[in-house]
Amino acid sequence: MAIIKIQKGTKDILPSDMPVWYFMEDNARKIFSEYGAKEIRTPIFEATELFARGVGDTTDIVNKEMYTFEKSERSLTLRPENTAGVVRAFIENGMHRLSAPIKLWYKGPMFRYERPQAGRQRQFHQVGVEVFGIKQPTADAEVILMAVNYLNALGLNDLSVELNSLGCPKCREEFKTKLKDVIKPYLSQLCPDCQARFEKNPLRLLDCKVEECKAIYAKPEIQEVIQSDFICEECSEHFSGLKSYLDALKINYSINKLLVRGLDYYNRTVFEIKSNNLGSQNAVCGGGRYDSLVRNLGGEDTPAVGFAMGMERLASLIGNRDDEKTRAFVVSNNTVEGIKLAEELRRAGISAEFDLTNKKFVKQLEKASKVAKFAVILGEDELNSNQVTVKNLDTSEQKTIPREELLKAI
């Protein structure tokens, strides 16, 4: 019979992978709560319309990457990201009435129908933070600080923070128009991708990798527009406020005027954190400010900033972590006494294993040395004298002690 195989773009997270995942999850809880953020868990499927309206129906994510299905005449979608879901929960639970800032963090699986490759799966996991209710750039700074500290806690240092401001809808439109005007004369010389971007997302034109296009964008009159500070005074003030906070916090960052995020809801601050050790999917964290999303989804006008990180990408940077060994392995050929002693240890809060197949002494000890820190030897001699032998399997030290002293010895 043919075996049923795992689906394309999905991965089993095996017992041997768990140490890394616990490490990421424990640190998320620890670090984010240092900032007063509370965890929220929202459903993995939502009304399709939430993503269409929230993420934006011109984005690739919504257009071609969603897992959508019908049930009882409702159109449902597996969440491709979690900001829309968190905002939905925020609105639905009246969280705007809580005292601002409202800081929420989450982790969980996300689903995107894409061609899998390194650092990209169809089911993957994100950890993220959303901060609601603060329009000042202090919130942007704190969100970036949370991301950086979390990554540092994971031991990840070889990372760079890139920052940009998209301005508000108004000044961004003006910039787009200016950019299109100056590029228009060369439109027919651009690569097909760029020709499509010209209409769909002109801000993305600039990071094209095709040499011919790059040559065109390097022209002085185009560079002049790109390098100009197009954002309006208010946006500009916000941005310099953020930069001064980051400077004060000694967070290294670089301004990348070409940084544009693919989700429609961002305004003003956008940022990415990249690793040089990841190949082409090199962003471990992406985020920014989305001041109009809450209102667009039907809530009270509430400014917000947040970020999301790809946990599989983090995991591949963290590398292997040691599994925690069982504390005690009871070595005994007396099955009844052995299984009882192991349970006694567990009740005392000590993880314990016992050979269920009554293998020979040597085999049991061999097994113990692989999985446990201590071997607790309960042989005939010990049973007769109500003693137990405790052997430290790392140092080979062992001593035979009265049974009452066992708990103190391991």
Place this chain on the structure above:
RNA sequence: GCGCCUGUCGUCAAGCGGUUAAGACCUCGGAUUGUGGUUCCGAUAUGCAUGGGUUCGAAUCCCAUCAGGCGCCCCA
């Protein structure tokens, strides 16, 4: 969705058209009736992603499908 590359045991692999498909790790058993992590012996793919084809003969060549890798696009 497009382009290039890959697919041999649980894992890492040798094999490059000729008869029993190397080796290593892991696992299991033994050397060893109470002292392991080092050593020594033994076991484990009628099978080379799947389905067709070429050939006297195919893991080796061809085609398709599936899966994976890398790049583009996009994103975390």
